[in-house]
Amino acid sequence: MEFSGHPRLVRNAAESESEMTELVLPNDTNTLGNLLGGRLMHFIDLVGAMAAYRHGRTHVVTASMEHIDFIAPVHVGDLLILKSRVNRAFNTSMEVGVKVWVENTIAGTHCHVGSAYLTFVAVDSQGRRVPVPALRPETEDEKRRYEDAGRRREMRQLELERKRAAKAAELAKA
Numbered sequence: 001m002e003f004s005g006h007p008r009l010v011r012n013a014a015e016s017e018s019e020m021t022e023l024v025l026p027n028d029t030n031t032l033g034n035l036l037g038g039r040l041m042h043f044i045d046l047v048g049a050m051a052a053y054r055h056g057r058t059h060v061v062t063a064s065m066e067h068i069d070f071i072a073p074v075h076v077g078d079l080l081i082l083k084s085r086v087n088r089a090f091n092t093s094m095e096v097g098v099k100v101w102v103e104n105t106i107a108g109t110h111c112h113v114g115s116a117y118l119t120f121v122a123v124d125s126q127g128r129r130v131p132v133p134a135l136r137p138e139t140e141d142e143k144r145r146y147e148d149a150g151r152r153r154e155m156r157q158l159e160l161e162r163k164r165a166a167k168a169a170e171l172a173k174a
């Protein structure tokens with residue numbers, strides 16, 4: 001799906017920046033008192049969607065969540081800080097980067113505990129895919145994230161083609 005007939009809207013990465021803070025409660029943790037990975041993925045999905053909404057200004061659905069790194073455990077009572085931004089917008093999809101920190105409220109220190117990349121697809125109220133504004137990277141970091149997002153998309157597409165070819169070969173054998 002491509003834009004046609006009118007100039008494509010352009011937004012900055014900073015316009016999509018979103019932040020969420022959560023206090024880790026016993027219900028969110030495993031038997032060791034550490035935050036459950038699935039609960040953290042839920043928070044990552046939510047803060048990622050916020051950035052995608054702000055960029056697309058439309059409904060979005062999560063198409064994929066990849067490259068989640070759980071770097072350090074998060075404990076009950078910790079303050080979780082999640083930040084997200086759109087790294088790059090394609091046609092109807094956007095790659096969002098999420099970074100997660102823990103704030104030790106007593107010491108006032110911050111520790112990076114996780115990172116993730118997600119792809120959201122913009123849809124209208126009927127669930128039909130809609131084009132999203134382009135993203136204009138401005139800072140050096142934004143330009144690097146923009147280029148990296150393009151490389152990740154290429155790799156995803158190659159993998160998809162490989163799977164399709166393997167499936168076609170399997171069907172041809174049957």
Ligand SMILES: CC(C)(COP(=O)(O)OP(=O)(O)OC[C@H]1O[C@@H](n2cnc3c(N)ncnc32)[C@H](O)[C@@H]1OP(=O)(O)O)[C@@H](O)C(=O)NCCC(=O)NCCS
Nearest residue numbers: 001061062063064065089090091092093094119121129156
């Ligand atoms: C995501 C979804 C809209 C893609 O629809 P589709 O008909 O398969 O669309 P296409 O294959 O034509 O791809 C559409 C766009 O999504 C992107 N996309 C599709 N699958 C993707 C994936 N697994 N990872 C990343 N991007 C993906 C494509 O690259 C394309 O991007 P572009 O328009 O910017 O070029 C569809 O699969 C869907 O509705 N999935 C369920 C979403 C959902 O419910 N999420 C919550 C999970 S509980």
